[in-house]
Amino acid sequence: MRILAALAVLAGLLAGTSPAAAQNRFWLQNNTGQAIVAANVSPSRVQDWGPNILSRGPVGPGMQVWVEPTFADCYLDIRVRFADGTEDGHLGVHACTLTRIVFGPDVSAPTPAPAPPPPRQAEAPNPSFTFVNRTGEPIREIYVSLTSERNWGRDRLGARQILPSGAAMPITLPRTGVCTADMRIVFMDGRIMEQRNVETCSIREYVWR
Template structure:
């Protein structure tokens, strides 16, 4: 009778013992360039994939999710579906010996390089000079305010700009939009205008 009582006690202890915790838990890591929108994990011994395990949402590139299977099997089949509808999978993975199962490169993705800086558009200070003075002009000097000298006469030798006449003034593109101007009339009189903003105009009328 004592032996039977001892056996009954042992059976009771075994029945009440907690089941062993499965050692097949792992990190599912996305080392591809696409977002994983669904994942299935099932024992290799069964054909059914089971439900989508990504209950917390998709796994973006470079991210990972902790997977805790509800069954104790060590050999697992794993399938993922990407945002573009394509699928990939690992079959017969011995998950009990791994802490991480990766799709794509088996290393974390490198940080995404910053996008290239947009090409800087250079300001264009060129314009058309229009003579509305009522007199002929024999010399015209125009230079950016960043320059220290006037440069050459824009009209050239033996040339004049009659009243109502116009001529293009070409200036180098860059970050400077202001110009200094000097004109010389036929009788030698000189007039100047400085710090004229020309990037926002097509023509400048001198009156």
């Protein structure tokens, strides 16, 4: 009697590992733009791909086919071949925990949120300003440079130009983080006047009197 009972238990165990009891069945979904003309499914533990499982023909774009492996393994390797001859595959898929294996974009998966934009760098203050001549006489040369520079640079008026008294002109300076400027003016008779370390980032115009 004990022998018969043991045989019955063994038979039950063998039945539990039969293909009919396997939980590795799934839908093979084609979400690509071309037909799948062949598909192979094999246990991950073996190297042989086995036969083409598409006995009813190709799986067109957007279509799916029900796959019932003839073995009970949960970890599967799946390979497909498309109409243009290219191949794709999923290796080591735990088929016992899912019902669908997708080739192409999985439209059922939530779309990941876009990455946040990089933080915007703070813009350096603007040292540019408008120069106003209130000296009572014309100016023939104007030089303005940031205090970080080692030379006066070019004449802002240019050759054969003057700035009459009461007139104004824009002075453009680079945004380097420096907000102080040195200024030099030359009058018609050659006299020179200078202003040093003038803070210009907080003003719109500078009046020279």
